[in-house]
Amino acid sequence: MALKDIDLEIQQGEFVSIIGHNGSGKSTLAKLFNALLLPTRGDVIVGGKNTKDGDKLWAIRQQVGMVFQNPDNQIVATTVEEDVAFGPENLGLSPDEIGRRVDEALALVGMEEHRHRATHLLSGGQKQRVAIAGVIAMRPSCIILDEPTSMLDPVGRREVLETVQRLNRQEGITVVLVTHFMEEAALAERVLVMADGGLALSGPPAEIFSEGEQMRQLRLDVPQIVQLAWELRRSGIPVPREIFSINELVDYLCQYA
Amino acid sequence: MALLRDMTLGQYIPGESFVHRLDPRTKIIVTMLLIILLFLVETFQGYGLIALFIGGLILLARLSPRFVLRGIRPMLVIILFTLVLHVFLSEGEIIGQLGPLKVTKEGLFKGGMMVTRLLLLIIGASLLTLTTSPIALTDGIEAILSPGKRFGLPAHELAMMMTIALRFIPTLLEEMDKITKAQMARGADFETGNIVQRAKSLLPLLVPLFVSAFRRADELAVAMEARCYRGGEGRTKMKQLLFTGRDYAVISLTLTFAVIVGSLF
Amino acid sequence: MSIRVRDLVHIYQAGTPLATEALRGVTLEIQEGEFFGLIGQTGSGKSTLIQHLNGLIKPTQGSVEVDGQNLWERGTNLKEIRQKVGLVFQYPEHQLFEETVFADVAFGPRNMGLPEGEVKERVEEALAMVGLAWEIADRSPFELSGGQKRRVAIAGVLAMRPKYLILDEPTAGLDPMGREEILEEIRALQRQGVTVVLVSHNMEEVARLVTRLAVMHDGRIIAHGTPEEVFSKGEVLEEVGLALPQIAQLMHRLRERGLDIPVNIYTVEEAREAILRVLGPKQGKSARFLTL
Numbered sequence: 001m002a003l004k005d006i007d008l009e010i011q012q013g014e015f016v017s018i019i020g021h022n023g024s025g026k027s028t029l030a031k032l033f034n035a036l037l038l039p040t041r042g043d044v045i046v047g048g049k050n051t052k053d054g055d056k057l058w059a060i061r062q063q064v065g066m067v068f069q070n071p072d073n074q075i076v077a078t079t080v081e082e083d084v085a086f087g088p089e090n091l092g093l094s095p096d097e098i099g100r101r102v103d104e105a106l107a108l109v110g111m112e113e114h115r116h117r118a119t120h121l122l123s124g125g126q127k128q129r130v131a132i133a134g135v136i137a138m139r140p141s142c143i144i145l146d147e148p149t150s151m152l153d154p155v156g157r158r159e160v161l162e163t164v165q166r167l168n169r170q171e172g173i174t175v176v177l178v179t180h181f182m183e184e185a186a187l188a189e190r191v192l193v194m195a196d197g198g199l200a201l202s203g204p205p206a207e208i209f210s211e212g213e214q215m216r217q218l219r220l221d222v223p224q225i226v227q228l229a230w231e232l233r234r235s236g237i238p239v240p241r242e243i244f245s246i247n248e249l250v251d252y253l254c255q256y257a
Numbered sequence: 258m259a260l261l262r263d264m265t266l267g268q269y270i271p272g273e274s275f276v277h278r279l280d281p282r283t284k285i286i287v288t289m290l291l292i293i294l295l296f297l298v299e300t301f302q303g304y305g306l307i308a309l310f311i312g313g314l315i316l317l318a319r320l321s322p323r324f325v326l327r328g329i330r331p332m333l334v335i336i337l338f339t340l341v342l343h344v345f346l347s348e349g350e351i352i353g354q355l356g357p358l359k360v361t362k363e364g365l366f367k368g369g370m371m372v373t374r375l376l377l378l379i380i381g382a383s384l385l386t387l388t389t390s391p392i393a394l395t396d397g398i399e400a401i402l403s404p405g406k407r408f409g410l411p412a413h414e415l416a417m418m419m420t421i422a423l424r425f426i427p428t429l430l431e432e433m434d435k436i437t438k439a440q441m442a443r444g445a446d447f448e449t450g451n452i453v454q455r456a457k458s459l460l461p462l463l464v465p466l467f468v469s470a471f472r473r474a475d476e477l478a479v480a481m482e483a484r485c486y487r488g489g490e491g492r493t494k495m496k497q498l499l500f501t502g503r504d505y506a507v508i509s510l511t512l513t514f515a516v517i518v519g520s521l522f
Numbered sequence: 523m524s525i526r527v528r529d530l531v532h533i534y535q536a537g538t539p540l541a542t543e544a545l546r547g548v549t550l551e552i553q554e555g556e557f558f559g560l561i562g563q564t565g566s567g568k569s570t571l572i573q574h575l576n577g578l579i580k581p582t583q584g585s586v587e588v589d590g591q592n593l594w595e596r597g598t599n600l601k602e603i604r605q606k607v608g609l610v611f612q613y614p615e616h617q618l619f620e621e622t623v624f625a626d627v628a629f630g631p632r633n634m635g636l637p638e639g640e641v642k643e644r645v646e647e648a649l650a651m652v653g654l655a656w657e658i659a660d661r662s663p664f665e666l667s668g669g670q671k672r673r674v675a676i677a678g679v680l681a682m683r684p685k686y687l688i689l690d691e692p693t694a695g696l697d698p699m700g701r702e703e704i705l706e707e708i709r710a711l712q713r714q715g716v717t718v719v720l721v722s723h724n725m726e727e728v729a730r731l732v733t734r735l736a737v738m739h740d741g742r743i744i745a746h747g748t749p750e751e752v753f754s755k756g757e758v759l760e761e762v763g764l765a766l767p768q769i770a771q772l773m774h775r776l777r778e779r780g781l782d783i784p785v786n787i788y789t790v791e792e793a794r795e796a797i798l799r800v801l802g803p804k805q806g807k808s809a810r811f812l813t814l
Contacts, residue, residue: 074480085495090485098495120427221698442609444633464619
C-alpha cells in the first residue's frame with residue numbers, strides 16, 4: 001500500500017509543498033492529482049470533476065499540468081518551441097492560437113531567446129523551464145511539480161524555483177511542489193509532510209519546521225540555518241519560528257545584540 | 258563518435274536560403290524524382306546534366322561545396338567496393354590483367370557509371386537533410402504519407418516515432434559515452450580479443466544502455482500522457498505546411514527536367 | 523606519492539568549428555591520504571578534469587602523473603592506473619549490468635585477472651565497506667532500492683582496492699539519510715588511508731569533510747587551499763555563482779554588521795557557540811562582562 005487515508009483540499013491559487021523522504025508516498029500522491037494514477041479507495045476531485053470519470057480525463061489533465069523529476073525524459077521534441085507546442089497541439093487548437101500560447105509560455109519562463117535551440121543542448125535548469133512552459137501553454141489552473149530540482153545544480157534549482165514562485169504570484173496558478181528539500185518547501189504557504197503513505201503534518205512552514213526533533217525523525221533535510229535557529233532557541237535566544245533564511249537570521253541577531 | 262561527426266548525411270545546417278525555405282514536401286518530392294532519374298539514366302552525358310542540376314541546388318542553398326563533398330567520406334569504402342566489383346567482374350573486351358583478375362572495358366565503364374550514380378545519390382540525399390530541419394522533414398514525411406492513412410498506413414505514428422528517435426539520439430549517445438567510460442574505469446576492455454570476446458565485452462555497455470532506454474521510454478510515455486497526448490486523432494500542428502508558388506515552380510521544373518533527361522539519355 | 527596535473531588543457535572536438543575548450547591550463551596536486559574537494563558549476567570543467575586523472579581522456583596539452591608515472595608516456599599501463607585511481611561516476615547505479623550483485627561488484631577484480639578466491643574476498647570486503655549485508659550478493663542489482671544500487675556501484679569500484687578514489691557527486695538525488703550514510707562511509711574509507719577526491723556542488727558537504735579543496739570555473743582553478751582559505755574569499759566564489767556554505771555566509775554577514783565573530787566556521791555547533799559567546803542569553807552576557 002503506497003498511500004492510506006489521506007484527506008486534503010487545495011484551494012485555487014494556493015502554493016502547497018509536499019515534503020517527505022524517499023518512499024513516503026509523495027510522488028504517488030502527486031500522480032493522483034491529474035489521473036495518472038487512480039485511487040484504489042476514495043476519490044480525487046479536481047474542480048468538481050472526479051478523476052475516476054473517464055470522460056473527464058483529458059479535461060483534468062489539461063487543468064492540472066505536471067512537471068517531472070528528470071528533465072531529459074519529459075521533453076518530446078528536438079527544439080524548444082516545438083516541445084512547448086506539443087501540449088496545445090494535443091488539445092487540437094488552431095495553429096495561430098498554438099503560436100500565441102507558445103510565445104506567452106516561453107516569455108513566462110524567460111526562455112524566449114532560446115526558442116529555436118535544440119532541446120538536448122540546454123542546461124538542466126533550462127530544460128525544466130521548457131517543461132514548465134510546455135505545461136503553461138495548456139493554460140492549466142494548477143501545476144504539480146514532482147521533485148523538479150532533485151537532478152539540478154544550485155543555479156538550475158534557483159531558476160526553477162523563481163519561475164514557479166512567479167507563476168503562482170503573478171498568474172495565480174495553483175502550485176503543488178513535491179520536494180525533499182526543506183528550504184524549497186518553506187517557499188510555500190502550506191506544507192504537507194508525508195511519512196509512510198500518510199499525511200504526518202500539515203500547516204504553514206513556520207509551524208511545521210519549528211518542530212526540530214520531529215523533522216529529523218521524519219528523515220527530512222534540515223537546512224543549517226534552520227538547525228542553528230533551533231539550537232539558538234534552545235540556548236535561550238528567542239529566535240522567532242518564522243525565520244528560515246540567512247538574511248532574516250542576520251537581521252534578527254543584529255537587532256537582538 | 259568521429260564517424261558520426263563526418264556524417265553529413267543526416268545533419269542539418271540551419272539557414273535562410275531559397276532551398277531552406279522550400280516546403281519540406283517539395284524537397285522530398287524533388288529528391289525522389291532525382292533518385293528515380295538516376296536509376297533511369299545510363300549515360301555519362303545524362304549524369305553530367307543531373308550533376309549540374311544538383312550543383313545548382315547546392316549554390317541556391319548557399320552550402321559550401323567542400324562541406325557537402327565531405328559527406329562522401331564515410332561512404333568511401335562502399336563506393337570503392339562497388340568500383341572494384343564492377344571493374345574486375347564484368348565480361349567483355351580485356352584491356353588489362355592483374356594476376357587472375359581481368360580488367361575489361363565494359364567493366365571500367367559500368368564501374369564508372371555505378372560510382373557516379375552512387376555519388377550523385379549521396380549528394381542529392383544529403384542536400385535534403387542539410388537544408389531541412391529534422392522536424393520539418395518528419396512533418397513532410399507525415400504529410401506525404403497521410404493519404405495512406407485510409408489504407409491503414411500509420412503516418413502519424415511513424416512521424417512521432419521519428420521525432421522521438423531524433424530527440425533521443427544525442428541523449429543516448431552521450432549516455433553510451435558515459436557508460437563506456439565508467440566500465441573502462443572498472444578495467445573493461447572493448448578493444449582487444451577475438452570477435453566472440455569483443456561481443457561479450459559489449460554486454461556491460463549494452464545492458465545498462467537498454468535499461469536506461471526503457472526507463473526513459475517509460476517516463477516519457479507518462480509525461481506525454483500528462484500532456485494530453487492520445488495519438489494523432491484530433492491533433493493539430495503549430496506549423497502548417499504551406500505550398501507557395503515557389504514550391505509549385507520548383508516541382509514542375511524538376512519534373513520537366515526529369516522527363517527530358519530521362520527520355521533523352 | 524600523489525596525483526599531479528600540470529598545465530592541463532583539454533579541447534573537445536579540436537580542429538572543428540565545434541571545438542570547445544573545457545580545460546584551460548589546470549595545475550594541481552592531490553597528496554596521498556588527503557580528503558580533497560573539487561567544486562564548481564556544471565560546465566566548469568570538473569568532469570573533464572577527473573576523467574583525466576585515470577586516463578579515460580587524453581590531454582590536448584599538459585600532463586597527468588600518478589605516483590610519478592606519466593599516464594601518456596609509452597609503456598604506461600592504463601589498466602593498472604585505472605585500478606589505482608578508482609573513479610565513481612555520477613549516478614553510478616546506471617552502469618549496473620550483471621545478474622547478481624556479486625557478479626557486478628566482481629567485474630572490476632575479474633578484469634584485473636585475479637583468482638576467484640581473491641575476487642570473492644574483495645567483493646565481500648567491498649560490500650562491507652559500503653554497509654551492505656552479504657546476503658544481498660545473490661540478488662539482482664535491479665531489484666534493490668535507489669540508495670542500495672548506488673552502494674553496489676560504489677562497491678564495484680572499491681573492489682579494485684584503489685589507492686585514490688574519485689567520486690563525482692556521490693550523494694546526488696539521495697534523501698538526507700541516504701546522503702549522510704554514504705558520506706559517513708566515504709569518511710571511513712579516507713580514515714583507513716584511501717585518498718579521496720570528492721566532487722560536489724554542496725558546499726556544506728565539502729566544508730564539513732575535506733582537508734583541502736579547489737574551485738573550478740570556466741576551465742580554470744580560481745581558488746584552492748584549505749576550506750578556511752577558500753571560503754574566506756567569499757566574493758570570488760559569489761562572482762562565479764557559487765554560494766558559501768550557509769553558516770559561513772551567516773558569519774560573514776554578522777561580521778559585516780559589526781559583530782565580533784570569527785568567519786572560519788562551517789558547522790551548526792560551532793556557529794551556536796560563537797554566537798552565544800558574543801550575544802548569549804542574559805547569564806552568558808554577564809559572564810562576558812565578568813571576564814572583561
